[in-house]
Structure formats: C-alpha cells, structure tokens
Amino acid sequence: MSNDWLQNLPQGWDTIRLKNVVKLKTNRIPGTSKDDGYVGLENIQSWTGKLLSSETSVASLEDNDERQNVVNVFDKGDILFGKLRPYLAKAHLAQYSGICSTELLVIKPGKRLDPRYFIKTILAKEFIDQVNAETFGAKMPRADWDTVGNISIPLPPLLVQRAIADYLDREIVNIDARIRLLQQRLALLAEKWRALITHAVTRGLDPNSPLKDSGVEWIGKVPEGWEVVQLKLITQKIGSGKTPKGGGEVYTTKGVPFIRSQNVQFSGLSLDDIVFISETIDQEMLSSRVKSHDVLLNITGASIGRCCVVPNGLLQANVNQHVCIIRPQHNVNAEFLNAVLMSDVGQIQVFLGEVGASRQGLSFDVLGNFWVSKPTYKEQGEIVSYLAHRLNTVDRLAALTQANIGLLYERRTALISAAVMGQLYIV
Numbered sequence: 001m002s003n004d005w006l007q008n009l010p011q012g013w014d015t016i017r018l019k020n021v022v023k024l025k026t027n028r029i030p031g032t033s034k035d036d037g038y039v040g041l042e043n044i045q046s047w048t049g050k051l052l053s054s055e056t057s058v059a060s061l062e063d064n065d066e067r068q069n070v071v072n073v074f075d076k077g078d079i080l081f082g083k084l085r086p087y088l089a090k091a092h093l094a095q096y097s098g099i100c101s102t103e104l105l106v107i108k109p110g111k112r113l114d115p116r117y118f119i120k121t122i123l124a125k126e127f128i129d130q131v132n133a134e135t136f137g138a139k140m141p142r143a144d145w146d147t148v149g150n151i152s153i154p155l156p157p158l159l160v161q162r163a164i165a166d167y168l169d170r171e172i173v174n175i176d177a178r179i180r181l182l183q184q185r186l187a188l189l190a191e192k193w194r195a196l197i198t199h200a201v202t203r204g205l206d207p208n209s210p211l212k213d214s215g216v217e218w219i220g221k222v223p224e225g226w227e228v229v230q231l232k233l234i235t236q237k238i239g240s241g242k243t244p245k246g247g248g249e250v251y252t253t254k255g256v257p258f259i260r261s262q263n264v265q266f267s268g269l270s271l272d273d274i275v276f277i278s279e280t281i282d283q284e285m286l287s288s289r290v291k292s293h294d295v296l297l298n299i300t301g302a303s304i305g306r307c308c309v310v311p312n313g314l315l316q317a318n319v320n321q322h323v324c325i326i327r328p329q330h331n332v333n334a335e336f337l338n339a340v341l342m343s344d345v346g347q348i349q350v351f352l353g354e355v356g357a358s359r360q361g362l363s364f365d366v367l368g369n370f371w372v373s374k375p376t377y378k379e380q381g382e383i384v385s386y387l388a389h390r391l392n393t394v395d396r397l398a399a400l401t402q403a404n405i406g407l408l409y410e411r412r413t414a415l416i417s418a419a420v421m422g423q424l425y426i427v
Contacts (some may be wrong), residue, residue, distance in 0.1 A: 019149030037098030116165035202226035232368030237327035241319035243286025300361035305350035336380035
C-alpha cells in the first residue's frame with residue numbers, strides 16, 4: 001500500500017496505521033422493521049460527512065444480513081465508514097447512539113485521535129484513493145477492514161489536530177453557507193422553469209385569449225378552442241419494456257442501446273452511462289423498441305415522472321420495465337406532450353397515480369386516463385418553439401449555478417486534504 005501521499009508532512013508529525021489508533025467495533029444485533037436511529041449508506045452524503053434523513057425500512061437495507069434484520073451498533077463519537085463503493089466517500093461522526101448498515105464499518109477513535117480531525121482525514125481524497133485502490137468486486141466494490149485498517153494516516157500532535165479541526169469547521173461552515181445559497185437559487189430556477197411550462201401548456205401564448213373551464217381541477221381554465229382529453233385518446237401506444245433474462249449480466253459495451261430510468265432526464269435523453277444489449281436480445285424485445293419522437297416516462301422508483309423525447313438520431317434502442325413508451329398520434333407534437341407531462345398538470349397526476357397504486361408505480365391504465373390539454377397542432381408547435389427559447393435562458397443560469405456549486409465542493413475537498421496533511425499554516 002503506497003504512502004506517497006504522506007511524504008511531505010510537517011516536522012513533528014507521525015504516520016501510523018489506522019488500526020493502531022482506532023478500534024473496530026463489531027457488535028451486531030437483530031434490527032427492527034423501522035428505527036429512527038438507523039443509518040444506512042443512503043443516509044450519508046458523499047464527501048461531506050453529513051447525515052441525511054435517517055428514515056429507512058429493513059426492506060431497503062443493503063445486503064443479505066440486513067434483510068435478515070441484522071445491523072451494526074454504534075455509539076455517540078464513533079465513526080461510520082462506508083466499505084461498499086468506497087469511492088463515494090461516505091463517512092460520518094455519530095452524534096447519537098444507534099444502529100447502522102453492516103456495509104458501514106463502526107470505528108472508535110483512540111485517545112491519540114481527535115474525532116473531528118479523524119473524520120476529516122478519512123474524507124480526504126488521498127485517503128479515499130488509497131481505499132479504492134485495494135477494493136475487490138467489479139460490480140459492487142468493497143473494502144474490508146484488513147484493507148482500511150492497514151492504511152497509514154498522518155498523525156500530528158493532539159493539540160494540532162484540534163486546531164486543524166477547529167479551522168476546518170469554521171471554513172466549511174462558510175463554504176456550506178455559500179453552497180446552500182446557490183442551491184436555493186437552483187430551486188428558484190427550477191420553480192420558474194416549471195411555472196413557464198405549466199402556464200404555456202394550460203393558457204397558451206395569447207394573454208388575451210378567452211378562457212373556458214377545462215372541467216379538470218388541476219388544469220383549471222384553458223383557451224377556448226382547446227380540447228382537454230385523456231392520454232389514451234391521443235396516443236398510438238402506452239407500454240414499457242422489460243429487463244432481459246440475466247439482467248445486468250447480459251449488458252454489453254456495444255450493440256443496441258438499452259434505455260434505463262437513469263437515462264431519462266427532464267433535460268433530455270442522457271447517453272452518458274448507456275448500456276447495450278445484443279442484436280439477438282433486441283429481436284426478442286421487439287415490443288420495447290423506441291421510435292423517434294416517442295415520449296419516455298419513468299413509471300417506478302425515485303425518478304418516477306421524469307420524462308423526455310426520443311431524438312431523431314437514435315435509430316434503434318429498447319427500454320426496460322421501469323420506462324414507459326408513450327407514442328403520440330400524428331396530430332400531437334411529441335415535444336408538446338412531453339411539456340404537458342413535465343408541467344404541474346402532468347406531475348400532479350403522476351403523484352396521484354402513484355399514491356393510488358400504493359407507491360408501486362404507474363400502471364398503463366392509470367397513465368391512459370391522464371388528462372392533457374390539446375391545442376391545435378399549429379399552436380402546439382408555437383408553444384414548443386416559445387418554450388425552447390425561454391427555457392434555454394433558465395437552463396443556462398441553472399448550469400452556471402450548478403458549476404459554481406461544483407467549484408465550491410472542489411474547494412471544500414482540497415481544503416480538507418491540505419489541512420489534514422499540514423500544507424496550511426493554521427494558528
């Protein structure tokens with residue numbers, strides 16, 4: 001295991017193997033169906049050490065042990081370190097006693113370590129890189145205690161550790177405050193984005209157009225001359241795909257694109273992490289093939305309701321069972337229909353349909369009964385052009401804001417690394 005990252009420490013600092021200054025706690029107990037004190041990997045924010053919502057049921061726990069209701073026990077002051085996918089850098093300094101995923105190592109810092117300094121050290125990029133280099137398992141890489149415990153860490157005098165922790169706590173508070181402000185700006189831009197779409201697909205572009213009651217509560221009034229119809233009456237197809245036999249084992253690096261829910265984004269179809277299936281499997285899944293100008297809608301999971309239009313350039317592709325293909329009739333503009341589904345009109349019905357299905361997902365029957373506004377085909381095109389222009393400005397502002405948030409997170413990470421390795425002068 002390389003110690004190159006510890007070559008230029010200040011005079012008076014030591015290096016020491018982690019296992020020599022901490023204790024691994026291995027106490028496990030039967031879990032409960034739900035416990036407010038439970039912490040899973042999904043409850044810890046990557047790289048920051050922050051604890052997110054801790055409401056988790058045993059049904060969503062990470063491994064077989066936990067599905068059998070076995071959990072780790074931790075105490076206030078312990079460090080929880082994620083051994084599954086350690087590149088996600090999930091670590092947390094516990095502020096209370098509780099239970100946690102068995103995919104979290106429970107570590108008790110010894111007397112030679114300040115816990116606040118220690119949590120910053122194991123969240124330093126250089127430490128995470130050391131762990132990642134020793135993980136095993138291609139699909140679900142893990143690090144065991146033999147790996148983590150044998151990594152060396154910088155060990156300054158205890159007073160210096162406390163000074164570094166105090167400094168980082170002050171600086172990180174300032175950085176996080178700036179991040180929160182930018183995130184609030186992003187949320188406001190998202191509201192503006194949705195409001196623009198909703199107004200355009202329900203009221204049209206002419207502010208002087210006479211209005212009539214649509215007869216649907218969440219649509220309200222629409223311009224005279226518009227129709228309000230059920231989705232099944234203006235589509236050729238409403239149906240999803242399936243996961244091929246063998247699941248992820250049959251995915252390939254080339255072949256026919258296979259669209260999953262993570263590829264369906266409000267911003268469009270994302271091909272960054274697309275997987276592929278063979279031509280043979282594609283032939284077995286003819287009903288799940290998409291066509292240009294199909295509208296794709298996620299119908300299960302956390303991304304339910306997210307939708308986009310299949311672009312012209314995608315000549316052949318399939319979807320899995322979590323993605324619904326909505327193929328509009330020829331007198332319906334696909335981009336307009338997608339805008340309706342993205343609007344409050346569409347998202348409210350997604351929510352209502354999901355609740356009605358006990359949060360298991362949207363059925364095709366429920367989708368077919370969605371109410372959508374339908375202006376003339378010419379007006380649909382005009383609204384699509386208008387939204388493309390207006391939303392482009394909002395999207396540019398959102399992208400700039402997101403980039404600034406990314407830079408602040410990078411500064412946060414770099415600051416932690418520099419501090420815990422003695423590269424900053426801290427009074």
